[in-house]
Amino acid sequence: MPPRRAITGRSQEPRQRFAEELRSLRANKGDSLRQLGDAVGWDWSLFGKMENGQTIGSPEVSQALDIYYGTPDLLLTLWELAAGDPTQFKERYRRYMALEAEAVSMWHFAVSVLPGMLQTEGYAREVLSAGGTDGEELLRQAEARIGRQALLAGPAAPRFRTVLSEAVLRTPLRNAQAWREQFEYLLQATERPNVVVHVLPFSAGPYGLDSTDVMFLRLPDARTVAYTENAHRGELIEEASTVERLQRAYDAVRDLALPPAESRKFITQMWEEASCDPST
Incomplete structure (x- = not known):
């Protein structure tokens, strides 16, 4: 051609x-x-x-x-x-971003940091800065992260489910106002029809994904791929048996988590504590 x-x-x-x-x-x-x-x-x-x-x-x-x-x-x-252009992301993320844009549903687990889909700009900048990103690259990556949230808007938006370890909600930003705004944004997200948020409390005990953030993407061809990430690297996993093992671990974690209504109450309580804490 x-x-x-x-x-x-x-x-x-x-x-x-x-x-x-x-x-x-x-x-x-x-x-x-x-x-x-x-x-x-x-x-x-x-x-x-x-x-x-x-x-x-x-x-x-x-x-x-x-x-x-x-x-x-x-x-x-x-x-x-x-x-929404995947070329704005670092090379190793681009394949994942292209698949993310096609996903019909997403399931996520967070160990210590909120998923990018639910971050405010203030939260994104502080987290990226803590990872060593600065200057123009910090602005670029923060914008790219916030821009991805457009995927969750509109009548054809995919369903998004996340399970948040309690540690995510217990790790405040240095900027207290930005931290409160992040809680408010998270609570607003729980009211959206295509977003489901669970909290995995400390009281649930040990669980199988205690060191791994993971996102599962259900694609239009009925395939599911996974993306795992830690502080040093991310990996796109497309091999079916490996994805299935990760899904079983995720299902076990979700079974331990609070239901959505109780999770919202938990997040509300955390937001109230952050709003009343004189140190913040």
Whole structure:
């Protein structure tokens, strides 16, 4: 098959295309970055980073620019494509991200850190920073992580179930306000029809996944793949017998966890404690 002929000559890579469109719209308007910042009400340096591809900003910024340029939903749509583009992730994660985007359901277990699907930006940045990520790479990876959450939105969104070890909820952020906001966001997530959250309390005793975060993806062809991760590496597992062994361990952990209603009460109590604790 011959290669597809380029029509517009613009990039087919979502993040780069987003930056190109931002540069083109500002050039056509005749604004400097400072003039754009003054007109839209955002720091002009942010627009410079967005046009250089260093960051994609937030959806609110894209909406504000759509209003200013008179391009209804154009930039917001390009932002969504850039946020969901697997090429923004490190190479070893890209195969997994491509499969994640196809999944019809997801099951997750967390040992010590909330799943990226349920993290606030403040939580994501602090966790990534603790792992040694900083500077522009920190901003890029935090945005990529938050962008993945779009998979859980909309009428065709997959079902997402997570079992959280109590240790996840007992490990606060250094930023107390960001920690409280994370609890609030988690509680809001438990109200979504396609999201189920369990808490595995310390009182459940030993369990088989005590050192492994794992995500199972149920794919449209009825296959299930698993992704395991620790502090140093992640591994995509597609071999059926290995995935099945992990699923049996996961099922045993879920049997030990609190039901969703009790889990929500548990999380609410933790949030209240964090809100009342004078040290936070």
